[in-house]
Amino acid sequence: MTSRRVIPLAVAPAPRDAAPERPQLTASPPLSLYVHYPWCVRKCPYCDFNSHTARGGTGDIPEAPYIDALLADLETALPQVWGRRVHSVFFGGGTPSLMSAAGFDRLLTGIRMLLPLDPLAEITLEANPGTVEAGRFRDYRAAGVNRLSLGIQSFDDAQLVRLGRIHDGREARVAIDTALALFDRVNLDLMYALPEQGVDAALADLDIALASGASHLSCYHLTLEPNTPFYRAPPPLPDADQSADMQDAIEARLADAGFRHYETSAFARPGQECVHNLNYWMFGDYLGIGAGAHGKLSSHEGIVREMRHKHPARYLDAAKTRDFVQERRDVGVAELPFEFLMNALRLTAGFPRRLFAERTGLPLAVIEPELGQARERGLVEITADDIRPTERGRMFLNDLLTLFLRDD
Structure with a gap:
C-alpha cells in the first residue's frame, strides 16, 4: 500500500514463548478449490500473473488436453483432501472465460464427480469484457457458476489503451449489463492511480461502476511489478500523495454508497462478500490445480504449500506422469504467525x-x-x-x- 508518512517500527527482538515443533491442529480449516486457466488474448503490460498470450488466437489453445490435465491433477491430489467438503470454487487466470461453454461444463461436472462440493458453494468465474458473449455466459450460469468477476479496470477509453486492455468503455458497460442479467452476484475490478490520472477521473470510473448495480467492487492501486513492461518502462504515474488522495476519495464514496470496506482492496454490500477470498484471508485451506496454481493444505502432520508446474506446456507434459507439483514445502512453525x-x-x-x-x-x-x-x-x-x-x-x-x- 502506498504510504504518505513513515511510522518508525524498529524494535529489539522480542522474547517469545516456547512453541511446539509442529502445528497442533485440532480440526481442518474450510477448504476451497482454485482452478487456473493460463491463457489470455493479450497480456497486459502491468500483469505479473501466470498468464500467456494465445499467439495463434484462441483456436490454438489446447482446451481439451488442458481440461484432461486439470481433472487428472485433481484426481491425483484427492488423498490430500479426502472426504473434505469444498465450500467455494474460483476459476482464475489468465482469462478462463475463453474456455468454451461445453469445455467448462465438462470441467465443472468432473470436479463435482471427484469432490464433495457443497450444494450452496460459491462458484466464481473471472471474465474480461473483451470475451463476453451473452450465449456463453448463459451456459456458464447453467453449468453452475453463480458469481462473475469482471476485469473492467477503467471505463476511460484512453486509459484502457494505455493498460493494454482489449475492450473499450462501451464494451465494459455491455459486459456488466449482460452479467447482471444472468448472475445475482457480480464483482467489478477497477484500478486507480493510473497514468496521469487525477482524483476526479478515478471517481468518474467509480461512479459508473456504482451506477451499474454491481454488489461487489475490488479497487486496486496500479503497482509496477517486476518483470512487466510497465516496470521496465514506467508510464507517468501519480505521486504517492495524489494516489493516497484517490484512495481516500474512493473509500469515502463507497462508504456513502453503502459498501462495506471489508478487506484492503475489497468493498461489498452487506452479505455480498467473496466467500472464496475470505477463506484465503482467514487462513483457510485451498487446493490449487492448473498451471502455476498455488495451494495451502493442513493436516495432522502440519501445513504444506504447493505450486503446480508453471508453464502450460510443462503442466500438460506432467499429465503423462501425473507429477503436477513443481514445488512443495512444509510451512515451519516460525513462519506461521x-x-x-x-x-x-x-x-x-x-x-x-x-x-x-x-x-x-x-x-x-x-x-x-x-x-x-x-x-x-x-x-x-x-x-x-x-x-x-x-x-x-x-x-x-x-x-x-x-x-x-x-x-x-
Missing part, C-alpha cells in the same frame, strides 16, 4: 482471537509480545474476542506486518 497475520490483518474487522490457534495450531501467546508493540503504536486494537487493525494500521499495513517477521 507472519503467514497467518499477512492474510488476517488485511480484513478491516480483523479476526477472532481463537482463530489464530485454530488455523495455525499455535497458542496466541507466541505473538503476544509483538501484538503488544503493535497496540502501543496504535496499529491494532485488541479486545477480549477480536484483534483488528486500526485505521492507522490499515494505512501502514506493511509496517504493521514487519513487526511479526522473524529471523528464525
